[in-house]
Amino acid sequence: MAVGGAEQTIMLSLGLLTLLERDEMETVIAHELMHLKHHDAEFKVFSRVLSRVLFFDPFSKFFDPAVHREREYLADEASGRTTGKPTSLAAALLKLAGTPAPAPSAWGLSIWGPGGGLFNRYPPIRERVQRLLLLSDLLRGGSNREKQKPIQ
Template identity: 35%
Template sequence: MSGFRTVMLLSALTALFMALGYTLGGSGGAVIALLVAAGMNLFTFWNADKIVLRMHNAREVDAQSAPEFYSLVQALSQRAGLPMPRVYVIDQDAPNAFATGRNPENAAVAATTGLLNMLTRDEVAGVMAHELGHVKNRDTLIMTMVATIAGAISMLANFGLFFRGGNNENGHGNMIATLLAVIVAPFAAMIVQMAISRTREYGADQAGAEISGNPRALASALAKISGRAELIPNPVAERNPAAAQLYIVPVHVSELFSTHPATEKRIAALEEIAQDMGQNGGPPPMSVPSQTSTRASALSPVASPATAPKRRRSALDPHGR
C-alpha cells in the first residue's frame, strides 16, 4: 500500500508540473515541462549523491579511519542483504543522518559527529538501519526525483510571473488563471512532497526495525536527537531548505509543514513493531559488546575497562587521547 501511495503521489506531482506548463504555455508548454522534468531527473539520477555529499562537506571513512562505525554499517548491510555502501562522517554538531545514491549498488550513508557522540551503539545501529531501510526501499531515488520536480515547479512558477500562455482571448481571465497557477502550484507541490516523504519515513522505520531487530533502540534514538536537531543550527538546511527531507529527523518542527511524521507517532509505531516482533519471535537484535559505566561514543562503542581512566571518548578521538 505504501508503494502504491508513493507512485500515485509522484504521478500527481508530475501531472501538476505538466498542468502548470500547460497553463503558462498551452499544449506546447506541457510538453516542454515534461521534457524539462525528464532531463532534470536524468541529471539527478546520476549526480544526486555527489551533490548531496559535497553540500555537507562529508568525508568518507573506512575500516582504518573509523573501524567501529564502519564495521557497524557493514554488519547491518550484510544483515539487510545489501551491498556495502560508502560510509561518510559529517563534522557537524547537529545530530542527524541520511542516505543517498541512485540504487543499492551506488548508495552512501552519512552521520554527523553530533549524532555519533550522542547515541549508544544500539541507537546508532537503529539509525543506520533506518538509513539502510531507505536504500533497500529505493527511497533515495524516489526522494531525489520528488525534490527535483518540486524545485522545477517552483522555478516554472517564477517564470510564470512574466509570461502568459494559452489561447484564451480573455486576457484578464487568462492572467488570473496564470496568477492562481503560479501561487497554488508550488504550495500544492510542497504538500505532495511532504506526503511522499512522510510515507517513506514510516517505511524506513519499519525496514530499519527489521534490519537491526531492535525497534526500541531506533525509538530511543529518535527521542534523543529530535529535540537537539531542532535547537542546534544546521547551516546546510538553512542554505538549502530542500535538504531537510534527507535527514532522519526534521530540522524545523511543524507537524503541518514538516517533511517527516511527528516523532511521537513514529515512536508509537516502533513500539507496536517491537511488540509484534516479540509475539512473532522476530530477528534477534544486533549483538552488542557489554558496556561498563564508562560512556563510549558510537565511533568507539566498546567502553573502557573499569580500571581505565573515566575519560569520555569522542567520535574524532576514539582512543581518548
C-alpha cells in the same frame, strides 16, 4: 544522512556517534541503509519534480511532503524489523529530538526532521516513536493485554 545516486553514502556526525548507544546507532544506520536500498533519494527527487510540474493543482502541495513522510515511516519500520530493535530506534529518535536541529539544508534523507503538519516532510517524532513501540510489541508476539487470560 543517506545520499543516493551512483555512489551511495551514509554520513554520520561526530555528535551522533557520541550521543547514541551502540544499539541505537545500529538502528539509525539500518534506517539510512533502508533509504538507500529502496532508492528513496531518487524517489523523492521524482516526487519533488512531479509536485513542481503539477504546480497548478492545489493538491500537489500535499504530494511531496506526504511521500517524504511515508518514506520515513517505511525506513523506520524496515530498520526495526531488520535489526529486531525498534525500541532502540525509538530511543535514538527521542535523543535526537532533544538536540538542537541541524540546518534544514542538511536534512536530506536524514533520520532527523522537525515533523508535524501536512506540509512538513518529516512525520512528528512522537508518531514515529509510537509506531516503533507498536512494532516492538508485534515482533514480541502481540500485546501483553492479548496474552492475559480473560477473567472468569
